[in-house]
Amino acid sequence: MKLLKVFTRGLWNEIPPFRLVLGLCPTLAVTRSAEDGLGMGLAVIFVLACSNMLVSSLRNLIPRQVRIACFVVIIASFVVVVELLSQAFFYPIYQSLGIFIPLIVVNCIILGRAEAFASRNGIIASGLDGLGMGLGFTLSLTVLGSIREILGQGTFFGAEVMWSSFRPFSFMVEAPGAFVTLGILLAIMNAISKSHQS
Amino acid sequence: MKTLDLTVSPAPHIHCGARITGVAYNFFLALLPTVAFGVYYYGFDAIRVIGASIASAMIAEAVFQYIMKKPITIADGSAAVSGLLLALILPASVPLYLVVVANFVGIIIAKQCFGGLGASPLNPVLVSWAIIRVTNTWAGFLDFDLTLINYDTGFLLQYPLAVLKAEGSAGLAHFSLLDLFLGRQGGGIGASAIIWLLAGGLYLVVRGMIRWEIPCSFLLGVIVVAGIFWLGNSKTYANPMFHILAGNVMIGAFFLSTDNSSAPVNRWGMVVFGFGCGAMTVVLRAWSVYPDGVVFACLLMSLFTPLFDKLRAKQVLPQPVYPITPATISGTVEERSGQ
Numbered sequence: 001m002k003l004l005k006v007f008t009r010g011l012w013n014e015i016p017p018f019r020l021v022l023g024l025c026p027t028l029a030v031t032r033s034a035e036d037g038l039g040m041g042l043a044v045i046f047v048l049a050c051s052n053m054l055v056s057s058l059r060n061l062i063p064r065q066v067r068i069a070c071f072v073v074i075i076a077s078f079v080v081v082v083e084l085l086s087q088a089f090f091y092p093i094y095q096s097l098g099i100f101i102p103l104i105v106v107n108c109i110i111l112g113r114a115e116a117f118a119s120r121n122g123i124i125a126s127g128l129d130g131l132g133m134g135l136g137f138t139l140s141l142t143v144l145g146s147i148r149e150i151l152g153q154g155t156f157f158g159a160e161v162m163w164s165s166f167r168p169f170s171f172m173v174e175a176p177g178a179f180v181t182l183g184i185l186l187a188i189m190n191a192i193s194k195s196h197q198s
Numbered sequence: 199m200k201t202l203d204l205t206v207s208p209a210p211h212i213h214c215g216a217r218i219t220g221v222a223y224n225f226f227l228a229l230l231p232t233v234a235f236g237v238y239y240y241g242f243d244a245i246r247v248i249g250a251s252i253a254s255a256m257i258a259e260a261v262f263q264y265i266m267k268k269p270i271t272i273a274d275g276s277a278a279v280s281g282l283l284l285a286l287i288l289p290a291s292v293p294l295y296l297v298v299v300a301n302f303v304g305i306i307i308a309k310q311c312f313g314g315l316g317a318s319p320l321n322p323v324l325v326s327w328a329i330i331r332v333t334n335t336w337a338g339f340l341d342f343d344l345t346l347i348n349y350d351t352g353f354l355l356q357y358p359l360a361v362l363k364a365e366g367s368a369g370l371a372h373f374s375l376l377d378l379f380l381g382r383q384g385g386g387i388g389a390s391a392i393i394w395l396l397a398g399g400l401y402l403v404v405r406g407m408i409r410w411e412i413p414c415s416f417l418l419g420v421i422v423v424a425g426i427f428w429l430g431n432s433k434t435y436a437n438p439m440f441h442i443l444a445g446n447v448m449i450g451a452f453f454l455s456t457d458n459s460s461a462p463v464n465r466w467g468m469v470v471f472g473f474g475c476g477a478m479t480v481v482l483r484a485w486s487v488y489p490d491g492v493v494f495a496c497l498l499m500s501l502f503t504p505l506f507d508k509l510r511a512k513q514v515l516p517q518p519v520y521p522i523t524p525a526t527i528s529g530t531v532e533e534r535s536g537q
Contacts, residue, residue: 171329
């Protein structure tokens with residue numbers, strides 16, 4: 001029961017980009033399309049779950065004073081794995097995500113979960129936490145990417161979805177469109193959770 | 199409309215009658231000749247754009263205030279003025295969905311999300327225009343030379359700033375300053391009606407709806423900086439009077455940059471603000487990819503408004519605290535502020 005709660009927490013109550021407002025750099029930069037958002041999210045799920053479990057299993061060995069450096073080394077090794085795998089098997093996504101795959105190393109969510117959760121809890125709980133947070137992150141990025149792609153390019157996962165005379169509103173795939181969309185989604189989420197509370 | 203009830207003094211209540219609605223009506227009155235100009239030359243298309251713009255601005259405000267459960271204040275006319283001003287800087291041929299999207303984005307994101315009338319750090323009209331301007335897929339709709347090709351107005355419908363951008367000042371020989379002044383140039387529905395904008399702007403200045411410092415220093419900024427460019431290289435850069443009379447400068451100086459909530463309130467702040475708008479306008483016209491730079495210049499300067507407000511601000515001396523009794527409250531304002 002407690003483990004289930006640990007898992008589902010990342011999906012709504014502490015969904016990373018919207019509730020924790022962490023990891024905004026990839027959230028804003030790579031959500032030009034739903035596909036990019038999904039690819040980035042999957043990479044983060046893998047890194048987050050694996051690094052959480054490894055940090056958790058090593059939590060009694062890591063000296064307190066140098067823990068951040070140790071976490072970064074662990075995270076970086078998984079990021080290299082993801083980078084090489086995506087280079088080998090998903091080359092188009094690797095190209096469109098570009099620098100943001102190596103930058104997962106410094107993603108606040110991953111370091112934050114390692115510090116706040118994995119270094120204090122058991123391996124299974126940490127793995128589930130990483131999975132839940134990663135899923136929440138993927139969900140947010142895919143939703144954000146879908147909205148921006150549909151309005152800004154008229155496509156969804158590369159397929160035409162709007163009527164033929166639709167002139168895409170390309171402001172949405174530019175950088176300011178990311179901020180506007182993120183702000184509107186945050187406002188809607190806050191409104192929903194407020195109405196749940198009352 | 200729910201208002202704060204601050205009236206604590208007994209009669210007499212003297213009120214000069216000025217309201218937000220009154221300001222909006224004065225803006226409408228001042229813009230009436232400009233609108234007539236646009237309708238006369240561009241016909242039904244101008245009515246279509248102006249009507250859609252005013253309606254969508256008011257609907258956007260009403261929808262947002264309804265969703266947020268706030269009092270609906272579209273009757274004060276401020277949204278309608280925003281819609282009208284946006285229509286006046288658009289070409290008459292612009293598709294209506296573009297107008298609607300621009301107004302919704304401008305009114306909701308730039309105005310209502312920041313707290314509504316009087317609280318927006320940027321003029322919603324400028325934000326609306328800037329957003330559709332940076333939308334690459336819609337750029338063709340705002341290209342005056344392309345979109346106005348089917349209108350017959352009896353004069354050469356060429357956008358002077360695009361000519362300047364493409365050919366340098368040598369291509370401007372067939373634009374006489376008088377023609378530009380009388381509005382015989384391609385451009386927005388109302389933005390090219392220089393003489394009528396000037397008349398409307400002066401009316402607003404006389405009525406005290408806008409302060410004279412901003413338009414004057416705006417035009418001065420254009421003249422000074424354009425003059426520097428022109429003296430440096432008169433083959434590439436146009437003369438200062440051309441810059442004043444072409445494009446959005448006149449509507450920008452009197453109507454766009456004087457937005458109450460995004461312009462400074464102190465005299466020297468307003469002077470620097472206006473001068474900066476004018477100077478940036480010419481710089482953007484000379485070096486940016488866009489033919490006209492008024493809107494971007496005003497947006498940029500609006501962001502510095504909090505800094506301009508600190509320029510030579512009046513020092514407020516600490517006032518002695520009076521106990522609030524009916525006797526102290528019923529005095530005049532001058533008595534209470536300890537003059």
